[in-house]
Amino acid sequence: MTAPNTPIRFAPGQEAAAAALATRLSTAGAPYQSSSAPLPETGWHLHLDARGIALRKAGEAKPFRLEAAPLKRPARELGIARACGAQPGVKLLDATAGWGADGLTLARLGCAATLVECSPRAFPLLEDLAQRSGLPARIHIGDARTHMADGFDVIYLDPMFEPHPKRALPGKALQVLRDIAGEAPAAPIDLLALARRHARSRVVLKRRARSRPLVAPNWQIKGRTVRFDVYLPT
Ligand SMILES: C[S@@+](CC[C@H](N)C(=O)[O-])C[C@H]1O[C@@H](n2cnc3c(N)ncnc32)[C@H](O)[C@@H]1O
Numbered sequence: 001m002t003a004p005n006t007p008i009r010f011a012p013g014q015e016a017a018a019a020a021l022a023t024r025l026s027t028a029g030a031p032y033q034s035s036s037a038p039l040p041e042t043g044w045h046l047h048l049d050a051r052g053i054a055l056r057k058a059g060e061a062k063p064f065r066l067e068a069a070p071l072k073r074p075a076r077e078l079g080i081a082r083a084c085g086a087q088p089g090v091k092l093l094d095a096t097a098g099w100g101a102d103g104l105t106l107a108r109l110g111c112a113a114t115l116v117e118c119s120p121r122a123f124p125l126l127e128d129l130a131q132r133s134g135l136p137a138r139i140h141i142g143d144a145r146t147h148m149a150d151g152f153d154v155i156y157l158d159p160m161f162e163p164h165p166k167r168a169l170p171g172k173a174l175q176v177l178r179d180i181a182g183e184a185p186a187a188p189i190d191l192l193a194l195a196r197r198h199a200r201s202r203v204v205l206k207r208r209a210r211s212r213p214l215v216a217p218n219w220q221i222k223g224r225t226v227r228f229d230v231y232l233p234t
Contacts, residue, residue, distance in 0.1 A: 006121050007040055008032035009056075011049035018048050025120045025141065044180055046124055053128040055121060055176065064176050066099055066129045077105055083204045083221040083228030084154050086111050090201075093152040095144030095191060096159050098177055100126045100137075102206070106156065107137040114152070116144035121180040143185045148198040155195040158206040159188040189214050196234040203231040 010018035010032065018032040035047070040058055047054045047063050054063035080102060084092060088110035094103030097115035099122065107113035115130070115137055117123045123141040130139050140147065148155060160178065186194075188205070192214060195203040205214065209227045213220075217229035 006043075007045040009035045009037070009039075009045055009047050011035050011047075013050070014048040021046070021048065021053075021124055025124070044121060046121070052132065053124045055125060055180065057179075064172070066125045066173070068129065068133055077109070079221045079223045079226070079228055080105065080204075080206075081109055083230050084111070084156055085202065090154055091152050092154045092156060093144065093147055093150070094156045094158075095148065095195065096157055097126055097139070098122060098158065099173055100129055100139075101173075102156065102158055104130060104133055104135055104137060107135040108133075111154070112136075114138040114140065114147065114150075116140045116142060116147055118143050118185055119177075119181045122177060145186060145191070145194055148194055152199055153201040155199040155203045156206075157188070157191055157195060157203065159184060159191065161208050161211070164208070192231065193234075196231050199233050202233070205229045205231065 008018045008022055015034070022032050042058050044055055044057050047056050052065065054065045056063040080086070084090070084106055086092075086106050086109040090111045092106055092111040092113045094106065094113060094115045097103050097117040100115055103113050103115040115126065117126050118141070120141065127139045130137050160181065192203060192205055205217070205228070207213065207227050207229055209223060209225050213229050215231070218232045219230050221228040221230065
C-alpha cells in the first residue's frame, strides 16, 4: 500500500516508543518529533502519549483513538461467528484487519486469529488496541496476500465497501479509515480468488446487506446491514 510518510509525535517519556514504532513501520525518513515542536500544518500524524497511540488530522482539535468498546457487540457477533464457524482451535486469517473490530471479536470467540493490515497509519492503532485487549491475536503489517498460504482454516475478508450515494456517512471510525487507508493493494475479487485457493475450510466475505455478491457464494448469513458470503475452497 502506498501512503505518504506519516510523522510520529510523542509526548514526554514516549521517545523510545516513537523510535521503535518508526522502525516497525519501516517509515524510512518518517520524522518523529517531540510534541513540543509545532504541529504539522497538513495531513495526518500519529501521536504517542501515556494513553496509547492516536491519529490526528491537521486542523482538528481532537485526536482519534480506538476504544475497546466496539469489541463488545454481542448482538452483532452471531452472524460473523456462524459465518466463520468460530470456535476454539480454528486458525483464522483476517486479511483486511482495519481497526480489528471483527478480527479481535473472532479472537475473543476462541479463534487462533492472525490480523493483517496494510495501512501504516491504521496498523499502529490496531496493534495498540490488540495489546490493550489482552487477546492472544497475532498482528502483522503488510499485504495479507503474503500470508494466505500459511495454513489457515478460515480466511476472513472485509474490503472497504464502495461509497454509497444514498447512504448516510459511516461512523467516525470508518470515516477515518476511509480517509487514511489509500488504495488497497488488490481488488476484492482477486483477494477472494486467492483466499479460496489457500483456505482449508472456508472464505468469508463481508458485504453490504443488499449488494450483489462478487461471485455466487456457497451460502450466506444475512444481517440487517451486512451480509456474510461464505465460499468453499477451490
Ligand atoms: C473495511 S476495512 C476493515 C474493517 C475491519 N473488518 C474492522 O472490523 O475494523 C478494510 C481494511 O483492509 C485493509 N486492506 C485492504 N486490502 C488489504 C490487503 N491486501 N492486505 C492487508 N490489508 C488490506 C485496508 O487498509 C482497510 O484498513
